[in-house]
Amino acid sequence: MQHFYVWKFKNWKRWMLILIAAMFSAVFLWVQGETTFSVFSSKESPAALSKGSDKDPNIALTFNISWGNTQVEPILDQLKKQDVKATFFVNGEWAERHPELVDKIKKNGHEIGMLGYRYESYLKQDIEDVRKDLLKAKEVFRKLGYDTRLLRTPSGHFNKEVLKMAESMGFKVIHWNVNPQDWKNPGTQTIIDYVMKNTTKGDILLLHASDSVKQTPKALETILPGLKNKGFKFVPMSELISRAEAQEKKLE
Template sequence: MGPGFYVFRFSRKIRFLTILSMALMVALLLWFGKSDVLSVFSKQDPSVLAKGDKKKPNISLTFNISWGEEKVYDILEQLEKNQVKATFFLSGEWAERHPEIVEKIIKGKHEIGMLGYRYKSYLEQDIDQVQRDLLRAKEAFEKMGLKDVTLLRTPNGHFNEDIVKLAQKLGFSVIQWNINPNDWKNPGSQEIIDFTMKNTSNGDILLFHASDSAKQTAGALQTILPGLKNKGFQFVHISELMTQAHAKTKLVE
């Protein structure tokens, strides 16, 4: 009976600590979603933009594209119809394969950022591999005449302090987000609409996808774009949001 009793007490303690740790993680995530100031970096460390100035009604609509060539056209049509300018983050590999779509994005006066070259998590690669991927992406965009692409969103949004330092050393500004309706999961157009309309506030960076996996995004934008405008929000490029931003962002681990 004695040993069994102590095993039970030890297991119960482990369960309690596990639950407590999970609760703290959830609290941090909720705080991050509502706050524009949360960072594990010190003032001397590199920062990552995930939200702009909460005192101004400017927001940035961003799209990731790493594969496919169909859904992006419907999204561009909705942006043009509603006179909204967005920032598109493209993988270098995808951009090389679809220069005509890249040109159409540029003609729509949207901003271009990059997702690296191959869409593979940087946390699954050593730092030298990450550097090679970034340089290859930079070269790919330069060959297309895009020599000033300095906005970087890491694949899957995965990064650590070393990756951010490397990116900044190479001249990139790392961009995250704080509003994510997970449109690529296709939860239903109404769910995408409801989440975005309920949670968007001043200075937010909205993450959407224009790859072919995002089958409901264009339909949801028909309601979201005029709806957010009616709420008084103004859509601006990430570069413009950056000039107004006073916040540091958290490091995603």
């Protein structure tokens, strides 16, 4: 009898470990599902794009600009040297102050996206104020000659209500999934290492071109040719979206 109870106890421990492992896996998969934004959305389930298709080597390099004017041109120079096309998300206030830089970004073949009008978290505003901010930004860009439909919310803050509002106004909300936090100036090599290690097919990279960044232009000297050598192809956000949509249709 003693031998029987010892065996039963060991068997119980084994099944408990299996159960715990299964529960852990289920929780992990649930978290993954909750934190990965879909490329596509519906009225019932608005979504932001944080990654394109992983079926081909396209990646999108994006820059946020909310203040200052000293880092834009050095970054444009690096992009030009490597023949890389990127997408710049700028807020309406900055665009009003620096229309010549907005034009220069566009003339260099890059894509323009919006960061709203004021660079203030949409989660700290009433939804009606968010709508007004988007309308004001849209008008600013219209006057400058741009009809952009790409929107990145300030600080990347949004919820379903914000997404639904943005989509009802015709915007595609763009997030990211590779962020070396270059605005913290952690070190040129740290920025390089993070991007080179974490970039995969279909990724959306977030960098900055505001005056807060001091190491980004130098980091790009290594990042741009380095990612090309790994087989990645830089494309504007609109192309990444269209490729992802094409892949989705093939899977249907």
